[in-house]
Amino acid sequence: MDELARAVEAALFATEEPMTAEALASFLGDAAPGDVREALKELSEFYGERGVRVVERGKRWHFETAPDLAHLLRREKEQVRRLSRAATEVLAIIAYLEPVSRAEIEAIRGVQTSGGTLDVLMEAGWVKIAGRREVPGRPTIYATTAEFLDHFGLTSRKDLPGIAELRATGLLDPVEDAYEDLVGETEAERAAVDSDEAVEES
């Protein structure tokens, strides 16, 4: 095991926050970020199926216990933040569609989102304000954070469950766009999609 890999292993073990390869390189003095990345990959493979593993979450790396051991460790250690149903929905909408404005979130949920819901998500460090949308009213838009990826065990937003499929089926597009797409199709296709065909005929 080379010295850099040892140092990266030790630093990653000792750190209280996940660290990027760059942060590790800079912390370890004059290490090249590329070498650190190499070492991180090696470590990640090395730990593989052990009781602890090295994982990347939103470009930041950390050690964590293997998920299949959760049942053994959970007992006394569970300390997860419980979220309301509204908060989980809002979080999912922000994660899958980011950046989104509150109005866009509300359009999907069909109800007003209380300010408290967004506050809870921001306080948890999972959601941040990502600027303003340059449309009339300049609404604030929201996005998820690196801590969000970290907490939910995602390497990147591409890891969001089912996001590729949702995107492919157009479910991440606004209703208006989806509608335009649909009516642009031929009558035959439309009939197939139109669920109320039978009703209309009755």
Added chain:
Amino acid sequence: MDELARAVEAALFATEEPMTAEALASFLGDAAPGDVREALKELSEFYGERGVRVVERGKRWHFETAPDLAHLLRREKEQVRRLSRAATEVLAIIAYLEPVSRAEIEAIRGVQTSGGTLDVLMEAGWVKIAGRREVPGRPTIYATTAEFLDHFGLTSRKDLPGIAELRATGLLDPVEDAYEDLVGETEAERAAVDSDEAVEES
């Protein structure tokens, strides 16, 4: 790697306190303490020369980073800062007139000296406490150090230019020059000469 070893590894990683083999065994359900001890030994050997190790201290086991990497994980970063104007003045007064008390420094500067200023000078290693003045209140008196001479490139305090030389190099205020021109040698100048002599004598 067997399941028990994985579980022991994960538990030891996640625990906040070092754990005995017995505590681990009971934490992990119905594991036999003997098996846990066996697993701990294996782990300890496995980590061996890595960046982290599994060690036993007074029958309790825990993970720690390799001691030879301590210098990497707890580093000092040196930051060069220029001494403030106020601190330089205080240092100069101490250097020219040492040993002096804080009250004397204040009397000479005409302004209060914050404790922080003296702290900075002591932190820099240029000023030290040189005892107490045997007058009522027994004030602490300050003097310069060898590091002071070293940093300022002085062989001894005698190298510090006297008032007359300062005036010759234009380092004294023109107001004072005009005043000296008019009245010739005064009480003030005699005092200054006295202090020059004091420096030269020491």
Added chain:
Amino acid sequence: MTSDGLLFSEPAAEDDWDGIAAETRVDENALYLELDGWEGPLDLLLDLARRQKVDLRSISILALVDQYLGYIERAEALKLELAADYLVMAAWLAYLKSAMLLPKEEQEDPSPEELALKLQLRLQRLGAMRDAAARLMGGNRIGRDVFLRGAPEGLEIARKTLWHSDQFALIEAYGRVKARTAPAIHMVRERPVMTLESALDRVSHMLGVTLDWMELRSFLPPHAEPRLRKSALASSFVAALELARLGKAELQQEETFGPLHLRRATAHG
């Protein structure tokens, strides 16, 4: 909204829903309404649509409208107070239903087909996000499924300040202190003057010598430097006025700014 009168089956009303039980359990026999449990009419519609047990893309909107309206009617029959947005949705759905039942040529724009399709698309999106939330919450969450190091040593960079200064700064600072705090003595420059007393003496003495008119300037010291001469002139003028006031001298001036003459007062009574 109240939760005591109640028609339908449970939507999970937990505050701490962690999304694992995403599928609403359908229990047709224990239907009761707890509107607090739904996040608005769209949420209720989604729940109803899912009861059709088909893909959201093939639900029957008309059936869904009937279910929703039936639901609202039952709530009203129980004298439940319904939130305005549920009633607005009911009214809109009732309109949609009647429009959908019209012959195609009598339908207005936007067509009920379009409205129904858009409602369906909205339900699909809400449903997709709800499922996504459940899957997200079901992931390997830190503190529930995976655990971080319990007692990390922490990485530390102790910042140490290295103070820097130099000889010049030191000496200059001392010069500054000395200059700033040197005792301030204010001196008035010594100037040659003739005081009023000496002018009085001088003028009265000279008046005693002659009886003739004499010009004021001839009383001044002959070789005085200009500054002294100026002072002597002023003092002698004041002395002349004073002597005149005391009746010891007489003053005479032919013209404004002309030469001022004086002589000893003649003792005439």
